[in-house]
Amino acid sequence: MIAIDLGSNTLRCITYDCDTKEWGEEYEAIVKTAENLHVNKTINENALKRVIDAIKKAQDKLDFASHEVCAVTTEAMRQALNSDAVLKEIYVKTGLKFEIIDGDKEARYTTKAVKNRLDILALPSSSFALVDIGGGSTEIIFYDNGIITSKSFNIGIVTLTDISGNTLEIQSNLEKLLIPVKEYINSYYKMHKKPDIFVQTAGTPTTIAGYLQGMNYNSYDPTKINGYKLDVQGCKKVMNELLDMEDAKRSFYVGVGREDLIISGIIIVEKLYEALGYESSVVIDDGLREGIALSSCEKV
Numbered sequence: 389m390i391a392i393d394l395g396s397n398t399l400r401c402i403t404y405d406c407d408t409k410e411w412g413e414e415y416e417a418i419v420k421t422a423e424n425l426h427v428n429k430t431i432n433e434n435a436l437k438r439v440i441d442a443i444k445k446a447q448d449k450l451d452f453a454s455h456e457v458c459a460v461t462t463e464a465m466r467q468a469l470n471s472d473a474v475l476k477e478i479y480v481k482t483g484l485k486f487e488i489i490d491g492d493k494e495a496r497y498t499t500k501a502v503k504n505r506l507d508i509l510a511l512p513s514s515s516f517a518l519v520d521i522g523g524g525s526t527e528i529i530f531y532d533n534g535i536i537t538s539k540s541f542n543i544g545i546v547t548l549t550d551i552s553g554n555t556l557e558i559q560s561n562l563e564k565l566l567i568p569v570k571e572y573i574n575s576y577y578k579m580h581k582k583p584d585i586f587v588q589t590a591g592t593p594t595t596i597a598g599y600l601q602g603m604n605y606n607s608y609d610p611t612k613i614n615g616y617k618l619d620v621q622g623c624k625k626v627m628n629e630l631l632d633m634e635d636a637k638r639s640f641y642v643g644v645g646r647e648d649l650i651i652s653g654i655i656i657v658e659k660l661y662e663a664l665g666y667e668s669s670v671v672i673d674d675g676l677r678e679g680i681a682l683s684s685c686e687k688v
Contacts, residue, residue, distance in 0.1 A: 390450055391681035392459035394486055396422035397523025397546050397649065398591060399442045400677045403450060406685035411678075415449050417442035418646055422464040422524040422546040430470045436477060443482045452484075458684045460676070461486045462494055463524035463544065491540030495520075495529045497679030499536055502589055504682060505674040509615045515584040519660050520675060521545065521592050521653060526660075528569060530576055530583060537580075539572050541565070545592065545653040555631070558652050562659060570663050577665075586666035589675040592653030593618060595642050596626045597671045605643040610673035619668040620661050627654045 403412035419438040465471040506513035518529040523546035529538040552558040597616040
């Protein structure tokens with residue numbers, strides 16, 4: 389099968405064999421679905437074109453005709469007033485139907501993928517705090533022996549970058565946006581024990597982990613990302629070095645179209661270490677698309 393996650397920043401596709409449980413080819417593209425979404429709550433024409441172009445390239449690379457396809461989309465489409473028209477246009481141009489899933493379903497899929505990878509790596513998986521920073525939202529998830537408690541917040545690397553002119557504005561805007569996040573975390577900690585480990589998935593922590601291991605955007609290797617121990621000092625080191633780079637060099641490491649977004653992402657990551665009360669985390673590459681594949685195979 390092919391699982392597709394159209395996020396607020398990235399389109400991610402992957403093939404998975406339900407019988408052999410093997411992952412196959414994948415495709416990923418920066419599409420910035422949520423670009424300027426804060427202005428009038430709509431997906432703009434440029435973003436729509438990028439999404440359609442990316443899907444067509446994915447169809448050229450992956451054999452969509454020979455596989456069952458499960459495609460979902462998240463926060464940008466949840467917020468957009470024109471999501472029905474946009475998804476209809478995508479279907480007309482590509483033949484691909486997307487399901488808009490809510491934050492709870494997104495959290496369940498992502499948690500499933502992360503726990504599966506932790507188990508494969510023989511890492512602790514019975515109790516963890518999981519953060520998934522996307523382009524338009526951030527999910528804070530607590531997993532405790534099969535019980536998932538989650539909440540989605542309107543904090544994303546695309547939307548935060550769009551409303552901020554520089555690093556100082558990113559930090560200032562983020563402080564306000566983090567108030568309900570901190571309240572949610574503190575409320576959970578009052579009623580439950582602090583999870584054993586902190587786990588991060590999505591593009592920002594995986595990019596940081598890749599950079600610290602000498603990878604660039606084109607040499608990125610998920611097998612070296614899964615299980616990587618990332619501490620706060622590592623985040624600060626990457627942040628300082630990327631800020632000192634010119635855009636061309638920064639894009640070499642983080643990908644074209646992510647030069648400014650990665651800075652917002654790292655600032656969010658650093659603040660969440662503080663809010664959750666951890667000095668280090670485990671980075672997992674697997675996320676929503678992998679959870680979609682695993683869940684879809686269980687239904688067969």
